[in-house]
Amino acid sequence: MAKYLAKRIFYLILTLFIVITVTFFLMKLLPGTPLTNQAKLSKSQIALIYQQYGLDKPVWQQYLLYLAGAVKGNFGTSFQFSDQPVSYLLSSRIGPSLQIGLQAMILGVIVGIIIGALGAMRQNTWVDTTTTVVSILGISIPSFVLAVLLQYYLGLKLGWFPIAEWGGFIYTVLPTLALGATPLAESARFVRTEMVDVLSSDYIELAKAKGLSRMGVIYHHALRNSLIPLITIVGPLAVNIMTGSMVVENIFSIPGIGEQFVKSVLTNDYPTIMGLTIIYSFMLCVVLLITDILYGIVDPRIRITGKAN
């Protein structure tokens, strides 16, 4: 296991290096400059600013300088937010995105599993139809439409939750619901399909022949075996959601990083773009690693053992 982990961590670093390199050069191809009011500045002023930020050097030099800094944990300073260090800027903003994302994932996946299992247990009844409708709606309604609907009905009409503010837990409820719809729908769909399959398998027949109750069969035998394919989709989905949905963050005025990504791309804020990219790819790599380990825990057939025999 330790050997496996070491190997995976090596690959993680390699992946990050490739991502940094590719993003750095792609970013330089973006049209425009980091300057906001280029027209009002003289040539010498522009040159001065470029020099100040090291943008006057050839691109390959900038790249090497960036790498050297990144290894030491220095990711540069943001152009657009009054020279704040990128590491500080992102670490202060990733919290809300992570919190909302995590809450949405946990809520969505748990409720999704329950709904999916119910649909499979009551296959071809109204329960099953409801499950299918819910998951189709969850997948097809964009989260920002749901967000506005939630704001209007639960926030404005009923007044249960604040509409667009950031504070304690109560402020996270609506964005969590809006973001949780997708993981809920996806997991419900996957669990339902898989459990229908599992419930018709021989070992479920054997479990029934042992005299287990209906719930016992589901809980002890069907559930675990139905969750295996779910792990595959939950990982990438979690990264997507936890790194912040810019639209939902905008709608609910959440000070997260999703919103910042768009801004930094639009303003050619190179250090922030790089910082965000590194965070995204790092999280994706870690989540994929966790997914692979989880596979082994849920399914003994693909358990990672250090020894070959």
Added chain:
Amino acid sequence: MDNEKDILEVRNLQVNFKTYAGDVKAIRNVNLDLRKGETLAIVGESGSGKSVTTRTIMGLNATNADIVSGSILYKGQDLLKKSEKEMQAIRGQDIAEIFQDPMTSLDPTMRIGRQIAEPLMVHKGMKKEKALAQALEMMKLVGITDAENRINDYPHQFSGGMRQRIVIAIALINYPEVLIADEPTTALDVTIQAQILNLMKELQDKISTSIIFITHDLGVVAGMADRVAVMYAGKIVEYGTVDEIFYNPKHPYTWGLLSSMPTLDSSGDSLPSIPGTPPDLLDPPTGDAFAARNAYALKIDTEKEPPFFKVSDTHYAATWLLHPDAPKVTPPTQIVERQKKYAKMQKDWLASQKASTPIEEEEEQQ
């Protein structure tokens, strides 16, 4: 018919399956008795209703199954009148089942010790540790080598033969009164088949359980069963002791089944087969369902269903050929000849298998 020694009596059982095309009459008036301690083999080709009969006994039929009529008396109580909860208490405790394919009948994500222990925990309310200790004993009893170290392994770490031993351990852990074995050796290699059959016979003596043995393999029947029931198109067409069915079969379908079994004495180039296919049970034919495939069919076979005619106290067959007015037909003598030799050979073979020590099974370990 009402025998005190009968542990299980199936009476006038009729089961339909509701489909979009109509009702499939899968079981058409089946009567069965299982005596205490005996092995009853149910033989027939695919789709003849063998498995549906046992599923109905277990109360595990598909949701579109409709039990039209009949009763299944276990120790005098009608299982068909029991609630799902009452049936759960019987399954795995009084009546257990061994399934056909050991590669798919074990939960891939649960340790085998726990799988064997589960019926104890469900029915006896045993704590996990105590149940696992008993599971270990059972593993040794069914011949799993190095049981102490294997108890925490997962099914994929065992070979097919070993897995079937585990399935047998699961079925027998509560010492059930009735064991239903649904083609337990069909999915196994021939060498492993003999081991599993010997194991079942051995355990039957130790645990004194009655076995309903479902198979389409007559070779297995000769060595395993005390009595045989031959099923065709959802009906039992002939039943009797194993010797009566093998040496003195009366129903043309049984003749066909027996003569389509190759033996060492088979002469000629071709193996006889029963022509045609089983009838469509959506709309079963009037009269004898086998008539269309029967070279010995009489006119009455297509008009009226044959009742059971008594051959001996234990041997009955549903064919008009046994009617006193029926013309005398003799089954091809060479078939009868072959049946006799065949049966003798099977017995010798199984006896020799039993005498020799079982070959150690190779085990796949990850």
